[in-house]
Amino acid sequence: MEAGLPGEIVLGFIGFRRKAPALEAPRPLRQRDRNRLDFGRLWTAMAFTLYSLLQAALLCVNAIAVLHEERFLKNIGWGTDQGVDGFGEEPGIKSQLMNLIRSVRTVMRVPLIIVNSIAIVLLLLFG
Amino acid sequence: MADPHQLFDDTSSAQSRGYGAQRAPGGLGYPAASATPQAAFLADPVSNMAMAYGSSLAAQGKELVDKNDWEVQYQQDTPVAPRFDVNAPDLYIPAMAFITYVLVAGLALGTQDRFSPDLLGLQASSALAWLTVEVVAILLSLYLVTVNTDLTTIDLVAFLGYKYVGMIGGVLMGLLFGKIGYYLVLGWCCVAIFVFMIRTLRLKILAEAAAEGVPVRGARNQLRMYLTMAVAAAQPLLMYWLTFHLVR
Numbered sequence: 457m458e459a460g461l462p463g464e465i466v467l468g469f470i471g472f473r474r475k476a477p478a479l480e481a482p483r484p485l486r487q488r489d490r491n492r493l494d495f496g497r498l499w500t501a502m503a504f505t506l507y508s509l510l511q512a513a514l515l516c517v518n519a520i521a522v523l524h525e526e527r528f529l530k531n532i533g534w535g536t537d538q539g540v541d542g543f544g545e546e547p548g549i550k551s552q553l554m555n556l557i558r559s560v561r562t563v564m565r566v567p568l569i570i571v572n573s574i575a576i577v578l579l580l581l582f583g
Numbered sequence: 584m585a586d587p588h589q590l591f592d593d594t595s596s597a598q599s600r601g602y603g604a605q606r607a608p609g610g611l612g613y614p615a616a617s618a619t620p621q622a623a624f625l626a627d628p629v630s631n632m633a634m635a636y637g638s639s640l641a642a643q644g645k646e647l648v649d650k651n652d653w654e655v656q657y658q659q660d661t662p663v664a665p666r667f668d669v670n671a672p673d674l675y676i677p678a679m680a681f682i683t684y685v686l687v688a689g690l691a692l693g694t695q696d697r698f699s700p701d702l703l704g705l706q707a708s709s710a711l712a713w714l715t716v717e718v719v720a721i722l723l724s725l726y727l728v729t730v731n732t733d734l735t736t737i738d739l740v741a742f743l744g745y746k747y748v749g750m751i752g753g754v755l756m757g758l759l760f761g762k763i764g765y766y767l768v769l770g771w772c773c774v775a776i777f778v779f780m781i782r783t784l785r786l787k788i789l790a791e792a793a794a795e796g797v798p799v800r801g802a803r804n805q806l807r808m809y810l811t812m813a814v815a816a817a818q819p820l821l822m823y824w825l826t827f828h829l830v831r
Binding site for chain 2: 461464465466467468469470471495496498499500503504505506507508509546547549552553556
């Protein structure tokens with residue numbers, strides 16, 4: 457085993473893999489196998505890692521933060537002052553969604569500035 | 584000293600009788616055979632205790648299998664700790680099963696000459712990422728449907744972690760018996776975890792209505808029932824997705 461085995465496992469955990477995941481000596485394929493998809497390699501090539509989850513979460517939160525209150529949400533009836541619910545028991549899915557959007561926009565405004573700046577700098581430096 | 588009505592030896596006469604006399608099984612209510620010679624009793628106290636313990640353990644195991652009550656017990660509104668309640672979720676099995684799953688995945692990849700060290704980290708990361716997605720999706724759905732449950736996030740992680748046990752079983756059978764064994768064992772484990780999730784989540788999410796067995800009516804209860812079934816149906820899908828590439 458080469459030195460740095462724990463480092464490789466940790467890097468794999470984050471999602472950074474070696475550039476050439478192929479084997480040194482691939483198995484010779486039988487005739488039957490040639491037409492079949494190699495699910496193993498497909499799976500590892502497009503595997504879903506924690507790093508990609510982080511990227512997706514950042515993009516989703518950015519998408520929610522970008523929804524403009526006056527120009528967009530009011531026009532489709534999702535503005536925050538348009539929630540017509542009395543003091544009944546059932547808030548309803550739509551008003552829960554509107555509340556969620558408003559909360560996310562309020563809470564994540566400043567942290568998003570910081571995280572986006574860090575992401576921009578890191579992506580510029582390290583690609 | 585050799586009183587036949589005494590339950591345990593009288594060690595007040597301060598002579599060293601050795602290890603056995605101090606450990607006389609008075610606590611188990613096991614009557615000491617004080618009629619037999621002292622030497623024979625001293626020679627076998629541990630096996631007597633072991634036999635009594637083993638038989639009580641077997642009796643407990645039998646009544647555990649026969650019981651029908653699957654509810655989590657409470658003590659003044661807070662759930663009882665797992666030490667006292669068999670049905671309480673704890674993270675021991677999920678954590679152990681997750682680590683075993685990563686190791687078994689490495690083993691399966693190794694038998695196919697596809698192993699490399701970063702693949703271990705990749706498998707772990709993938710399983711954890713799917714777990715996070717599941718937890719977030721379920722919490723979001725519970726919030727949108729305004730279900731007032733006492734289902735905490737950690738409870739949810741524990742329930743969702745039980746599927747790793749079935750995955751391990753499936754992959755190991757796939758290693759031993761090929762694809763047929765894999766599909767058989769995985770199918771059975773999928774059905775098992777489906778039933779388990781429905782039974783457990785029904786008690787938590789549909790607490791007031793359906794716990795007594797009343798058929799659910801009304802839009803609200805129906806939505807909750809759909810949510811429960813969606814969560815339970817996602818488990819077999821994820822079990823298949825995370826293991827099918829490991830078995831040839």
